[in-house]
Amino acid sequence: DVKVTQSSRYLVKRTGEKVFLECVQDMDHENMFWYRQDPGLGLRLIYFSYDVKMKEKGDIPEGYSVSREKKERFSLILESASTNQTSMYLCASSTTGALSPLHFGNGTRLTVT
Amino acid sequence: DQQVKQNSPSLSVQEGRISILNCDYTNSMFDYFLWYKKYPAEGPTFLISISSIKDKNEDGRFTVFLNKSAKHLSLHIVPSQPGDSAVYFCAASQLKGGNQFYFGTGTSLTVIP
Numbered sequence: 001d002v003k004v005t006q007s008s009r010y011l012v013k014r015t016g017e018k019v020f021l022e023c024v025q026d027m028d029h030e031n032m033f034w035y036r037q038d039p040g041l042g043l044r045l046i047y048f049s050y051d052v053k054m055k056e057k058g059d060i061p062e063g064y065s066v067s068r069e070k071k072e073r074f075s076l077i078l079e080s081a082s083t084n085q086t087s088m089y090l091c092a093s094s095t096t097g098a099l100s101p102l103h104f105g106n107g108t109r110l111t112v113t
Numbered sequence: 114d115q116q117v118k119q120n121s122p123s124l125s126v127q128e129g130r131i132s133i134l135n136c137d138y139t140n141s142m143f144d145y146f147l148w149y150k151k152y153p154a155e156g157p158t159f160l161i162s163i164s165s166i167k168d169k170n171e172d173g174r175f176t177v178f179l180n181k182s183a184k185h186l187s188l189h190i191v192p193s194q195p196g197d198s199a200v201y202f203c204a205a206s207q208l209k210g211g212n213q214f215y216f217g218t219g220t221s222l223t224v225i226p
Contacts, residue, residue: 034204042117042119043157043216099162101159102149
């Protein structure tokens with residue numbers, strides 16, 4: 001079974017802090033993704049990566065950056081956290097093959113005060 | 114602009130009856146569609162998928178129907194069980210589009226015992 005592990009379930013940070021959200025997958029998947037989930041807005045793609053050191057912007061990359069130094073690990077970075085970044089953050093991974101669904105972690109609930 | 118839409122934020126169904134969740138999309142290039150189920154404080158879990166070469170896919174109590182001409186898909190759950198109470202997201206992608214998925218805003222299903 002695919003396991004996608006997000007390092008923190010809950011985080012509380014102050015405005016202006018630099019925040020790191022970590023995600024690790026154990027199935028050797030090529031693709032990794034960061035989404036945020038907000039009520040009424042569904043899941044919105046922030047960044048994704050097809051390979052080590054590769055990154056692509058999703059629909060809402062502003063205020064975020066990512067790092068993928070190893071295939072199994074994909075980090076989301078909030079350079080200077082703001083209150084509008086309070087959200088549920090979901091990491092996912094998938095293989096490159098056709099008809100490959102996303103496998104999600106349990107999410108990190110980030111609150112920025 | 115929301116390319117995948119779930120126009121019903123919530124749905125209540127009696128146990129044993131059929132639940133029908135609907136999803137519409139605007140991009141005619143989408144050719145792979147998925148449904149995810151999400152419990153509170155957990156990540157979405159993959160439920161069922163369908164590619165555009167089919168118009169129906171069935172897995173146990175879950176059936177997904179695709180109407181390409183109407184750009185509409187639906188998820189049927191029969192019979193509905195209290196454990197099916199969750200938020201359901203539909204998602205769409207282009208198989209040649211590098212596994213980038215677009216999600217709807219979700220429908221919260223409540224199955225009443």
